[in-house]
Amino acid sequence: MIMFYGKEALDELGILEGINEIIATTETGGRVNAAPLGIIRSEDSLYIRLFLGTHTYENILTRKWFVANVTHDAWIFAETALEDLPQEYFTHCDGLPILKDTEAWLLFKCDPFASDIIIANIEPVKGELLRKDFRAVNRGANLVVEAAVAATRYMSLRSDNYFEELMKTQRIINRCGNPREREAMERLMDRIDNFAHKR
Structure with a gap:
């Protein structure tokens, strides 16, 4: 360290x-x-x-x-x-x-x-x-970060553009991401869905 x-x-x-x-x-x-x-x-x-x-x-x-x-x-x-x-x-x-x-x-x-x-x-x-984490670039991991940004903007602005971005991103994460990244995206979408039903 x-x-x-x-x-x-x-x-x-x-x-x-x-x-x-x-x-x-x-x-x-x-x-x-x-x-x-x-x-x-x-x-x-x-x-x-x-x-x-x-x-x-x-x-x-x-x-x-x-x-x-x-x-x-x-x-x-x-x-x-x-x-x-x-x-x-x-x-x-x-x-x-x-x-x-x-x-x-x-x-x-x-x-x-x-x-x-x-x-x-x-x-x-x-x-x-604390440690160096060397790894190859993974499109799924990078897109989870993009999805997190889009999710916060969707929740605050309620723009369909952000929701469409999330749906497109989820398809790519399902193809390119590992199980943890797919789970992260599912949890993000579940929270958005739950919030939409509470409104």
Whole structure:
């Protein structure tokens, strides 16, 4: 396990140019929350976008920090997109809440402001490489992450375009994904279906 500090941590822990999909963990009152979050890195700028009404929004607004968990487990992205993970999925490292199976973590501080959408500049503080997870690219795994994003947008905007995207994505995941990724997609669609029936 190797610790990195400041901007050196970005490249070393895999936060590269573009939008980096991570699982953000925050903690309030001893309870850890996890949610997918895109860290946008553009040359020397680093920022995030958060939306009103989420635990992540409230926690970052209050605490002014979050931990970026770097993971290739697409199931976690799908699970945390619409639900809270049980607390047994988390541990603490250097006093910070992280996913138990994360490959690396990086603490960011930020100074968000209250509005319907937060666009906050963030700054890397410190992070740790726990293990390197080498693997071939799998279309199914990547599409589960895309499906998690589409699901959150469908739930908030109720746009048929996002639902159609989810249906198309599910067909490809069923063909290309492994059993865990297919399960992640099924659980995502079940939650959307259950929510639609409650309305």
